[in-house]
Amino acid sequence: MLHIKILIPQIIHDLWLHKLRSSLAIFCIAFGIFAVLMLSALGKGFYDANNAEMVGLADDAFIIWQNKSSMSSRGYPKGKVRWITIGDVLELPRIFSDIIWVSPIVSQSAVLSYKGRAYSKSVTGVSSDYIGLDKIKLTPGSRFINQFDMDNAANVAVITWRMKEILFGNDQAIGVKVLINNIPFTVIGVLSKDSSKNHMFSGDLLISYKSYMSLYNEHQAYFFMLQTNPDIKPEQFKLMLRSYFAEKCHFDKSDDQALGFWASSDMSDFIKWFFIGVQMFLWFCGLMILAVGSIGVANIMFLIVTEKTYEIGLRKAVGATDRQILFQIFFESLFIVGIGGFLGMGASYFMVMFLQHVTLPGWIGVPYLSWVTILTTILTLGLVGMFAGFFPAKRASEIDPVEALMM
Amino acid sequence: MSEKIIQIHDVGKTYHTGKIDFEALRNINLEIEKGDYVAILGPSGSGKSTLMHIIGCLATPTVGSYFLAGKEVSKFTSNDLAKARNLYIGFVFQKFNLMPQMTVLDNVSLPLLYRGIKTEERRSKAKEVLEQLGLASHLMHRSNELSGGQQQRVAVARALVTNPEVILADEPTGNLDSKSGEGVINLFNQLHEGGKTVILVTHDTAVAKNANRIIQIQDGTIRV
Ligand SMILES: Nc1ncnc2c1ncn2[C@@H]1O[C@H](COP(=O)(O)OP(=O)(O)OP(=O)(O)O)[C@@H](O)[C@H]1O
Numbered sequence: 001m002l003h004i005k006i007l008i009p010q011i012i013h014d015l016w017l018h019k020l021r022s023s024l025a026i027f028c029i030a031f032g033i034f035a036v037l038m039l040s041a042l043g044k045g046f047y048d049a050n051n052a053e054m055v056g057l058a059d060d061a062f063i064i065w066q067n068k069s070s071m072s073s074r075g076y077p078k079g080k081v082r083w084i085t086i087g088d089v090l091e092l093p094r095i096f097s098d099i100i101w102v103s104p105i106v107s108q109s110a111v112l113s114y115k116g117r118a119y120s121k122s123v124t125g126v127s128s129d130y131i132g133l134d135k136i137k138l139t140p141g142s143r144f145i146n147q148f149d150m151d152n153a154a155n156v157a158v159i160t161w162r163m164k165e166i167l168f169g170n171d172q173a174i175g176v177k178v179l180i181n182n183i184p185f186t187v188i189g190v191l192s193k194d195s196s197k198n199h200m201f202s203g204d205l206l207i208s209y210k211s212y213m214s215l216y217n218e219h220q221a222y223f224f225m226l227q228t229n230p231d232i233k234p235e236q237f238k239l240m241l242r243s244y245f246a247e248k249c250h251f252d253k254s255d256d257q258a259l260g261f262w263a264s265s266d267m268s269d270f271i272k273w274f275f276i277g278v279q280m281f282l283w284f285c286g287l288m289i290l291a292v293g294s295i296g297v298a299n300i301m302f303l304i305v306t307e308k309t310y311e312i313g314l315r316k317a318v319g320a321t322d323r324q325i326l327f328q329i330f331f332e333s334l335f336i337v338g339i340g341g342f343l344g345m346g347a348s349y350f351m352v353m354f355l356q357h358v359t360l361p362g363w364i365g366v367p368y369l370s371w372v373t374i375l376t377t378i379l380t381l382g383l384v385g386m387f388a389g390f391f392p393a394k395r396a397s398e399i400d401p402v403e404a405l406m407m
Numbered sequence: 408m409s410e411k412i413i414q415i416h417d418v419g420k421t422y423h424t425g426k427i428d429f430e431a432l433r434n435i436n437l438e439i440e441k442g443d444y445v446a447i448l449g450p451s452g453s454g455k456s457t458l459m460h461i462i463g464c465l466a467t468p469t470v471g472s473y474f475l476a477g478k479e480v481s482k483f484t485s486n487d488l489a490k491a492r493n494l495y496i497g498f499v500f501q502k503f504n505l506m507p508q509m510t511v512l513d514n515v516s517l518p519l520l521y522r523g524i525k526t527e528e529r530r531s532k533a534k535e536v537l538e539q540l541g542l543a544s545h546l547m548h549r550s551n552e553l554s555g556g557q558q559q560r561v562a563v564a565r566a567l568v569t570n571p572e573v574i575l576a577d578e579p580t581g582n583l584d585s586k587s588g589e590g591v592i593n594l595f596n597q598l599h600e601g602g603k604t605v606i607l608v609t610h611d612t613a614v615a616k617n618a619n620r621i622i623q624i625q626d627g628t629i630r631v
């Protein structure tokens with residue numbers, strides 16, 4: 001209703017009269033917006049890059065272990081159970097069609113020797129499915145234990161990057177034979193360097209569960225890992241598996257201590273909430289900066305209103321209504337906040353563009369600005385502007401023209 | 408046929424400054440007809456400006472009623488008063504009261520802004536009025552670059568641009584030398600001849616003689 005074309009040059013004139021204060025307030029707003037947007041963009045990229053990796057497991061994966069029973073069941077006393085065997089684990093996919101991959105995880109220490117030197121290392125027996133369950137990556141030229149190895153009880157080993165360096169230094173490792181408890185094993189794979197920090201597996205060597213069983217004459221599956229069809233709910237699956245093993249291992253199916261579960265969904269939930277917490281904290285910091293900026297803008301507006309008392313009185317005398325004056329001052333505040341916001345948004349846009357085109361360490365991920373973030377920011381800016389403008393505008397609208405003109 | 412544009416009944420105005428109340432106007436009864444040329448004459452502090460502010464809808468009376476063009480202004484809200492000023496009143500003040508950083512043209516077109524009139528139309532109207540008052544060559548000057556007499560002409564132009572019913576002038580010659588003062592008074596005389604209602608506040612009897620009706624005010628009341 002008021003003519004913005006006339007207002008804008010006036011606003012610029014007013015701001016120019018208070019160069020230092022206006023530039024500080026605009027800078028505060030711009031910096032607040034820049035901080036909020038950058039933190040949010042970095043946070044988003046970081047979350048995307050790390051969510052999967054930090055979970056360390058495939059989605060819908062479970063690590064399961066058996067405990068002693070915590071109550072008696074059908075004549076079996078508390079604490080007395082039949083232990084789950086590797087065989088029990090491997091037949092699970094035939095019993096539950098929802099299980100896609102499964103692997104026992106059994107570990108013991110072993111004497112590893114190569115070129116006359118002996119090392120005490122931990123050996124883990126797994127199935128060929130393990131590579132899909134734990135997100136391990138292999139170096140080029142490597143392969144993982146496969147079905148053929150398992151069928152033929154082949155003595156093959158996959159070693160970590162660290163083991164490779166200890167045993168072979170810079171030499172070729174693939175195809176070389178090492179001794180595990182004096183049995184020769186052929187190295188078929190080396191885990192990639194960065195893989196070794198992101199997966200579940202914390203041992204030194206992986207061999208097939210078949211080799212493990214003959215090496216240690218051991219059948220108990222201390223741990224096992226499996227991945228289900230994504231359609232099945234984790235809680236539902238846990239109950240199904242517990243009642244299956246309750247029958248088989250003589251514990252009560254209501255005994256929630258008997259089987260231990262660790263689901264990747266637990267971890268993703270944790271990470272999700274962790275990131276929401278971090279984001280809220282960042283938003284809070286940004287808002288504090290914006291609050292300071294908005295008080296700065298309000299301060300300038302009060303100054304401008306005081307200086308313009310005469311002018312406002314005169315405008316009123318020639319017919320400006322309280323509402324028109326209110327709008328004018330309000331618009332000025334929004335305009336100042338808008339300039340700050342625009343600068344902040346522009347700066348963060350270019351910064352994000354820049355960061356998207358340089359190579360950043362993998363864990364930082366690729367920052368990006370989502371529309372939700374931008375819209376939320378604009379909304380916040382609007383609120384900041386209104387907050388900064390309201391009180392000065394109200395004071396301006398209450399100026400008495402008679403008193404103002406006597407000045 | 409005469410139409411009473413201003414009707415004031417038993418109006419009083421009390422100023423509250425701190426704990427002290429000051430009765431600037433009391434028992435004012437006044438009717439002014441459309442097309443009248445009225446001078447309000449009185450010594451300093453007698454309440455002339457206060458009365459003018461009430462007539463001009465810049466202030467409301469503490470007691471009594473005031474009708475402007477048939478509407479009871481004494482009951483108006485602040486927004487309605489602003490609209491009434493814009494619609495019916497053109498002010499000329501002793502101190503000219505122009506916007507120093509604005510051009511003459513923008514100063515004069517300002518009242519039209521608050522009527523929501525488009526820029527070009529505002530400018531052409533303002534230009535027209537300024538030309539009539541002999542200021543055509545000063546349109547783009549800043550108002551503080553002009554002489555006192557010229558500034559007061561600009562103020563008169565601003566008062567006229569909305570084509571108001573009533574022109575109110577508070578000591579319009581108070582800050583002018585006698586020659587420029589005479590020029591401004593002549594303007595008011597012409598406005599009156601053109602049919603406008605002109606109300607002139609002054610403490611100068613020579614100025615007051617231009618009007619066809621003189622109201623004397625003393626200690627906040629009209630002397631009869
Ligand atoms: N806002 C105010 N608060 C308190 N007292 C006021 C106010 N405005 C005016 N007065 C007092 O009211 C009285 C009348 O003032 P007013 O300005 O109407 O006089 P005036 O006749 O216009 O005088 P002058 O010729 O000096 O302009 C004066 O005594 C003045 O001090």
Ligand SMILES: [Mg+2]
Nearest residue numbers: 455456457577
């Ligand atoms: Mg006065």
